[in-house]
Amino acid sequence: GIFLITLISNTDPFKKIVSPFIETLANVAAAGGLIALFLQFKRERDLSEADFLLRINQDFMANESASRIYKMLENSKNEGQQVNPFKQNDIIDMANYLTYFEPFYSLLSRKILKIESIDPVIAYRFFLATNNRYMQQMLLCVEHKESAFESIYRLHYNLVKYRKKEKKEIWQNDFTLSKNKCYKKIVAD
Numbered sequence: 252g253i254f255l256i257t258l259i260s261n262t263d264p265f266k267k268i269v270s271p272f273i274e275t276l277a278n279v280a281a282a283g284g285l286i287a288l289f290l291q292f293k294r295e296r297d298l299s300e301a302d303f304l305l306r307i308n309q310d311f312m313a314n315e316s317a318s319r320i321y322k323m324l325e326n327s328k329n330e331g332q333q334v335n336p337f338k339q340n341d342i343i344d345m346a347n348y349l350t351y352f353e354p355f356y357s358l359l360s361r362k363i364l365k366i367e368s369i370d371p372v373i374a375y376r377f378f379l380a381t382n383n384r385y386m387q388q389m390l391l392c393v394e395h396k397e398s399a400f401e402s403i404y405r406l407h408y409n410l411v412k413y414r415k416k417e418k419k420e421i422w423q424n425d426f427t428l429s430k431n432k433c434y435k436k437i438v439a440d
Contacts, residue, residue, distance in 0.1 A: 300364060304372050311351055311376070316344040324379045324386070328423060335385040345380075345390050349403055352377050356402040359409060366413045374410055375422060381407050382423035392431045401437055404428065408438040 311317055323336040337345060352373060358364040380386050381403060391400050407428050414421050421427070428434060 300368055303364075304368065307351075308372055314347075314351075317348050317351060320344050320348040321376060321379070324383055327383055327385065328379060332384050332423070332426060335388075337385055337389055339389075342389065345386060348380055349386075349390065349400065352380075352406060353402045356406040356409070359406070366409060370410065370413060370419075374414065374419075377406070377410065378422040381428045382421070382426045384426045387426070387428060387431065391428060392433075397431065397433045397437060404434060404437040408434075 320341070323341075327334075327336045355364065355369055355373060359366055359369070381391065391397070391403065397404070411421055411427075411429065413419075
């Protein structure tokens with residue numbers, strides 16, 4: 252039996268018929284392996300991204316000064332931004348609150364994170380700060396210092412664009428950062 256199979260498999264007609272089939276089967280198997288590898292890498296990337304976002308969110312919530320500024324921003328929003336909740340000695344904590352958001356623009360622009368992944372995690376807290384007129388007056392829109400917050404301006408631009416496209420709410424839009432006179436120049440560069 253084995254002798255007969257070996258004899259038949261070495262004939263030209265057999266090689267012409269079976270060889271392309273075997274070659275195609277090998278290519279399909281290789282492509283399947285590549286797809287499986289790609290899916291595994293994508294899954295690992297998604298898990299890493301989720302882990303990163305969870306850790307960054309936990310760090311924010313555990314930060315006492317960020318929590319204090321968040322409460323002040325929330326109260327200011329609830330009161331229609333009628334009274335400045337901040338004092339001059341809050342500047343450092345306000346800047347630290349904003350600093351939390353700065354890396355997100357870089358991670359987005361380098362395509363390490365997707366905007367749809369970070370939006371649910373940061374959007375509310377971000378707009379609470381950037382669309383607060385007192386945060387703008389004391390920090391974000393201080394003349395000749397706006398460029399220090401370039402990543403914040405660019406992240407604001409990207410989040411606004413994304414949320415408009417998705418028809419999602421933009422909190423405190425009456426006081427949007429985009430009304431600042433240098434906003435367009437910063438986000439266009």
